[in-house]
Amino acid sequence: MSEANQNTQEFETAASASEAVAEFEDNRRGVLGKLQHLLHVNPSFVPLIVLVGAIVIFGLLLGSKFFSPFAMTLILQQVQIVGIVAAAQSLVILTAGIDLSVGAIMVFSSVIMGQFTFRYGIPVPIAVMCGLAMGTLIGALNGWLVSRVKLPPFIVTLGMWQIVLATNFLYSANETIRSQDIEANAPFLQFFGTKFSIGGATFTVGVIFMLVLIFVLAYALKHTAWGRHVYAVGDDPEAAELSGVNVHKTLMSVYMLSGLICAFAGWALIGRIGSVSPTSGQLANIESITAVVIGGISLFGGRGSILGSLFGALIVGVFTLGLRLLGADAQWTFLLIGLLIIAAVAVDQWIRKVSG
């Protein structure tokens, strides 16, 4: 025991020599370190800066042609579908998952709403609810496969994408319901396309829905226990489980909510394009992932803010419209977006180094 005591003594002196074991070394950081810390705390800061910068640059180059209430709200209308789907995608990516089936769920839900109304003569509100229920159901299936069967989200949703899309074509018999028919017989299906103007700005119900949805989700993620659990599950599911978080319930809620939001996007899609087309929205999954990544949400889960996804979607919208008004080849837009994606992930990796 005497040896142990002596060891203890040595430990004791070593410990008292550095009382500051638990001190935060803040003075070590320079300007760059402070920036890194700021971004660590506010991950949606980068896309916001890029968004404001892009608006200013295109505004300077194009003048009032771009910098007008009309053009600005036109961008909102153009990104509304991607914005809504990106909200769903953000939730899933925050849990360290990915949802490749978002576009398919969206289109299939819109087809259900249309076909239930026109093929079976079901009252429109009920047909809409059936579409929303179908989206939620597919989301639940995704969630169950991910959470209970423990399959990788990428594989589950890759499969679900094909299954839902094929079902969509088989069920709809590749048939489009024309805009005029919907307008005459079931205008409620186009509800999200309802326009109203404030000054020169034109808004649609879909745009308002996108904004409200993002703000509600931002609130829920930051200020409710559910939101904290979503982050914890994405960060480290085992640690979350040990802390008493119901990981299964959290994952199910996220995938079901994602499916429901995609179904709403399907409804908004009818408002946007007027018709119900089983071939529309094919790029929604890739576009939503682009918006989420540019928006600074980490593909590794647990990090980022849903507001970032809105900024990400808007950045793509601003580049698309701005470059088109400048008369540039559309390929320049894709090239720039490709650069932004890589830059965004590089910034994400850099921010994560804070923990090192």
Place this chain on the structure above:
Amino acid sequence: MSDTTPVVQGRGIVKRYGHVTAIDHSDFELRQGEILAVIGDNGAGKSSIVKAICGATIPDEGEILIEGEKVNFSSPIDARNMGIEIVYQQLAMSPALSIADNMFMGREIRKQGFMGKYMRQLDRPAMEKFAREKLTELGLMTVQSINQAVETLSGGQRQGVAVARAAAFATKFIIMDEPTAALGVKESRKVLELIQDVRARGIPIILISHNMPHVFEVADRIHVHRLGKRLCTIDPKDYTMSDAVAFMTGAKEPPKEDAA
């Protein structure tokens, strides 16, 4: 409940996995206000017995009494609801979330009134205040802010937060699984002091550790686990570390008078 009632008493606990008997009619006892170290060779089943006590595994036979009352936990959450806290080796924290968020993970406080009831808003100020108080009590408030992400803390600080979380919510006892295993010398020292601080508050602790100097320094009694059962319980003042290792590995017969 008198002061002599053991906090935990396990009698004849058995757990089998197929042909393997992980716990073989083992007894277990944790007394009021003590630090009980559980030592044993790899595979002796010391984690199994502790898991049985906290509800992580359900024993096939035997009974567990907490403060004299028989309990049947079906998960660690049941144990937690009774005031039993566990500090895991892998810490069970979400690195990207703040200290306050982590302390309240899974048992968040909601605001009073409309915002809490219908908007389900968290009561951040109350949670932060509580977290700050608990960290201060244990002398850990050298961290810059209660809102900083856990990943910006050092290993020792993280372990400190984990111990503070357990101490804040434990009303019965705390189980610590290798709390110093991943830490350096200075940080281990800090955590051992924390463990003693927690005992000084009257909360008994079950300490699972491989580190003999640490065990001999803080433990009041040592439970030696061998071949799936309690071999003996020894007082660290009466035996040396090499004795303990000899009991653990079977190189030496256990003392008759203390044998269980």
